[in-house]
Amino acid sequence: MKMIRAIVRPEAADNVADGLAESGFYSMTKMSVFGRGKEKGLTVGNVHYDELPKTLIIVVVEDKSVDEVLKIIQYKAYTGSQGDGKIFISPVERVLTVRTGSTEL
Amino acid sequence: MKEIIAFIRPCRMNETKKKLDELDIPSVTAMPVLGRGHQRGLNPILNDIDVSKDVLMKAHVSGMKFVPKRMLVIVAKDENVDTIVDAIVKSNKTGYIGDGKIFVCPTDNALRVRTNESGDIAL
Numbered sequence: 001m002k003m004i005r006a007i008v009r010p011e012a013a014d015n016v017a018d019g020l021a022e023s024g025f026y027s028m029t030k031m032s033v034f035g036r037g038k039e040k041g042l043t044v045g046n047v048h049y050d051e052l053p054k055t056l057i058i059v060v061v062e063d064k065s066v067d068e069v070l071k072i073i074q075y076k077a078y079t080g081s082q083g084d085g086k087i088f089i090s091p092v093e094r095v096l097t098v099r100t101g102s103t104e105l
Numbered sequence: 106m107k108e109i110i111a112f113i114r115p116c117r118m119n120e121t122k123k124k125l126d127e128l129d130i131p132s133v134t135a136m137p138v139l140g141r142g143h144q145r146g147l148n149p150i151l152n153d154i155d156v157s158k159d160v161l162m163k164a165h166v167s168g169m170k171f172v173p174k175r176m177l178v179i180v181a182k183d184e185n186v187d188t189i190v191d192a193i194v195k196s197n198k199t200g201y202i203g204d205g206k207i208f209v210c211p212t213d214n215a216l217r218v219r220t221n222e223s224g225d226i227a228l
Contacts, residue, residue, distance in 0.1 A: 027141060031139065058140075092208045093209045095206060095209075096190060097204070098204035
């Protein structure tokens with residue numbers, strides 16, 4: 001199992017959520033975060049914005065679905081300019097559903 | 106060292122914290138998040154759940170795409186993982202959908218900023 005953490009533009013978050021749902025990945029968590037990347041934020045004229053609002057989307061999927069999910073997120077969050085976001089993938093060893101106690105996703 | 110990421114009901118937060126306190130594992134990070142699971146949010150038609158019609162009328166919606174949840178992040182020693190998972194399950198089980206999920210992920214290292222200690226001692 002892998003945990004996919006995608007940091008995308010807030011306006012793209014709904015697109016990504018809908019795109020994932022269309023392909024059968026309904027389960028997800030999202031939260032609004034602030035961050036910056038390689039470009040050290042954003043400079044408009046004299047004003048420098050250090051922390052930009054983003055949305056963090058967390059999806060946990062089986063190993064075989066990782067590529068598909070990555071493709072969907074990339075396709076839905078893409079605009080071509082700086083600040084489209086980043087996707088991180090980390091391993092998950094164990095999962096547990098509180099209500100049923102099942103150890104599958 | 107393991108990272109335990111749990112998604113639970115916000116109203117069960119106090120109970121969970123109390124339980125973890127009793128086990129002497131007080132360190133936890135909590136974040137309010139929005140999420141959904143297998144049931145695709147609160148959807149009365151899809152899930153056949155009992156959401157009172159008055160409530161739905163008042164809110165002018167037919168359900169909720171995303172449900173507010175609390176995300177707990179606990180980094181713990183390997184030997185404590187099972188106790189923590191058990192405690193979270195015990196204090197959050199109601200038997201209805203939306204009880205939450207728990208993920209256990211491997212973590213490489215931890216560092217305490219104040220003293221520069223790393224490893225299990227920093228937890």
